């Protein structure tokens with residue numbers, strides 16, 4: 215049985231296998247560097263961190279994939295931060311977050327992952343997320359189910375907000391108006407008697423926990439397409455919903471998402487939220 219429990223012979227096989235191998239190699243580098251001294255710099259805000267390991271891992275993944283698939287296109291977090299255009303075309307496109315949870319990584323907090331998504335004709339074909347400290351490899355291919363270390367994943371069937379555990383993330387904006395909206399959204403969900411609202415520091419891993427049925431919903435304003443791409447396939451293939459915060463279809467570049475095990479839960483969460491605006495990834 216292959217990495218994600220899928221049979222060989224489906225399209226993009228070679229790409230999927232390359233993603234799995236590179237996610238494993240990247241995970242070894244990240245796990246080793248987690249406890250080492252780091253050179254940390256900031257990007258869009260004092261809370262938006264990047265290290266030399268983010269850049270090293272991204273360079274490794276992109277250079278290896280370019281060698282194997284020279285006609286493919288790439289959207290990668292640190293290249294975008296350095297000015298590369300973030301544009302999803304109909305071409306086969308890799309969407310890469312070399313370390314999701316860089317703030318956790320800087321603090322040696324173990325919830326860190328490498329995320330490799332792949333889209334063709336603007337449709338997400340597969341996602342691979344390696345939670346490298348816990349050695350959990352999450353993967354999913356469109357139409358072939360979602361897996362963690364070969365074990366199939368299924369979302370929770372919860373439809374009652376007052377019985378829900380919900381994850382979100384804070385994002386990189388820390389101005390008082392944004393924080394007021396962000397905390398107001400958490401307050402609304404807690405007033406609706408949600409069992410809990412938690413922030414773990416990695417959008418990608420939060421969505422993988424959703425796919426595994428360990429939480430009932432996830433929402434965020436401010437994440438990027440590279441936080442979302444791989445994990446969206448994993449949630450959908452585990453039977454979950456990933457949609458826009460307006461209730462419409464997911465817009466990968468919009469910097470906002472609601473995901474849940476059921477449509478009912480996704481709708482209830484979306485209805486509780488005040489929007490927080492972020493500039494699109496593709497402007």
Ligand SMILES: O=P(O)(O)O[C@H]1[C@H](O)[C@@H](O)[C@H](O)[C@H](O)[C@@H]1O
Pocket residue numbers: 262263291311313314315316317383384385386415416417418436437441
């Ligand atoms: O920068 P990395 O790749 O660590 O991604 C994180 C974002 O930086 C946060 O703003 C965001 O809130 C999430 O924590 C997301 O995982």
Ligand SMILES: [Mg+2]
Pocket residue numbers: 311313314315417440441
């Ligand atoms: Mg990220």
Ligand SMILES: [Mg+2]
Pocket residue numbers: 268291311312313314315316
């Ligand atoms: Mg990152």
